[in-house]
Amino acid sequence: MHTQTLQVTLRCLLQGLEEMGRRGGGQGDWGQLRKLGPQWAPVLDGLQEPLPQNRVTDLAHLARRLSTAGHETEGAGGTVDPLTPLATVFTHMGGEHSGYLRPRRGAENQIPQLESKRITLQPKDYQCAWEGLQMSLAELQPEESSVIPALLTALERWTSDFPDEVRAGAETDLSLYDRRRTAAAFGSCLSEYLLDREDSTFQEAALRKEKTFLLYTAGFSGIQKFIYTVSTDGALKSLRSRSFFLELLMEHYVDELLAACQLSRVNLLFHGGGQCHLLLPKTEAVEEALAVWNRKFNNWLIQEFGISLYMDHGWVACSGNDPLMRRSFAT
Template sequence: MQEEIMKLRFASLLHDELSAKFIRQYLPNELQKGLTFVAGHHDASQYLSQGYHHLKMLVLADWLASSERRDLNEEEEKGKRKKMPMETIFTSISLDHNKDVERKYHNIELLSLNESVFPLERKDISQELEDNYRKLWNNFIAELGKIEYKNSERYLISLYYLLKKYTSRIPSAVWQSRPDISLFDHSKITCAIMESIYKNNMNEEEIGKILEILNKKSKNENLTEEEKLLLNKDRFSLIGGDISGIQRFIYSITSKGAAKGLKGRSFYLQLLGEAIAKYILNRVGLSIANLIYSAGGHFYIFAPQNVDINGIRKELEEILMEIHNGELYVAVDKVDLSISDLIEKRIGEKWKELGNKLEERKKKKFSNILDKKQVSANVYYVKALRS
């Protein structure tokens, strides 16, 4: 099972028309077996045929990650991708819906923390886009060759961050939509969805039916009640975490060395949030790609629907009580997601629902363990309830 899921992770991170050639030419021999099926993820003759379970999983994840519900008989547009820069997502945001926002872009370049992080007007973007793509590719291949293969899990993590470095400024698609989603983010979400499909034990027949329904829906054809039920069934979940007690923790320091103390504690909280998120990933058996966001004491994880969130919450409460004596608490909860939630773009509503559930959790700090301990004998419980 572990070998199978690792192959699916690599396949979903590298799922484009060049993937099969790339895998044969550049990946270690230990990883090549069983990965070449990714070349058929735009080939309807394959993913509509029997015996292509993994390929069907990849196609479904790819469609859900990009809301692509293509006509299954449509020939893929190959070689027609315009050499365009990536548009910043912020040009899609406007308080005045009647006013057009000036579009701005990022150059085709490495992800970095220098001035290039700020988007530019189209006229200020390099006109040598094809050369920029070529340079990125050559540097990516050179750096990929330096990764020493020890085991598939370590190699996956290295590849993940290398893709983040080199493809976060490359648009994932430009011919059918605004180029405001990076190739890295699309690959990351595809990997997260595919892993959740696998963890939900969706069989080949069921996935095939869903692909046909999505194609039917893309043509605006009416769906049967049975087909609607398949799309509305909860199959995934969005897990959220919110660390509570941050203000008290940061500012409860003496004036001596206060500046260093503030920086140190802020950095610690960032590490704590990431550590908790990765604890959940390991607990559920998910990869780093399933961690959608982690910053400012908050994190969000895309996961399968069948997650024991109550068990995870109890474990985290016991750990934090042991380490911080109730001074810090993490509210953890989840909302379930259906395929309809993803393709009908209801994720914003689900995000809000999750936020409300986390706020309610913070009103019940350590509720999973309080009734099993001698509360009156431990003053730290009082501190926890006050924070």
């Protein structure tokens, strides 16, 4: 991964998280992390205010704006209620409200509790998460290539139970974690696109209109026949093993695809059920990598399973202002 893309991705993932400290009644700054050494300075500088003539911070802030998909963000209107709970993603499905999440407080392997009635978070919830997040980050080295997977794990652990927006009376089902991961996907694509063009300028209005992104999807064809064509004893065990095999194979497919594109798992939007969806930069190198990897992968499938299993794939180019993008990332 290019150094600029790594820095943009890290900025997008950490941008605005100091608000957790303020919601918990503290200062909400990165002072503790800055004390760990100068290695964090390039990442932390400009998180709150863009630095003049700094492409990394400009791209990170543009990515954040794109990830809102035209929706209001915190402070954009209405009364701020920092103790607003996070609603589940199944809010109002089937005409019923599925409940609110009560955050975890540090215990390992603990899962958030689901409350049927609206709750009010406590400042202690944010304090615990903010302290835990900074302790987790203290163990990371931001210049190492393995930092993004480790950072995603830490962010999912400490920020996925809290809402991104905290306007009074709002029903928010998008977490701090999901918003920042989406912004990081946008940011990494923007960085790779500009690096590919060798363009040193930054014009947000023009960049929003250019087709800088690829919405990519892939999925196995022939899953039903592959899994259920079993005629031996122990059929149930065979069904489970084949299903598990396809799940692992999809993980491998995604990892190799991202490696070929020199990207990270922030660009993976969804995978499951034999399908995956990714946000990628629109560059010749990426399109070539997609063609080469899919040809290699499908040749292996044909060699091992004949024509019974195949990986279908395709993509569409989009701009930041494209209605398709706004619908895809609307909350």
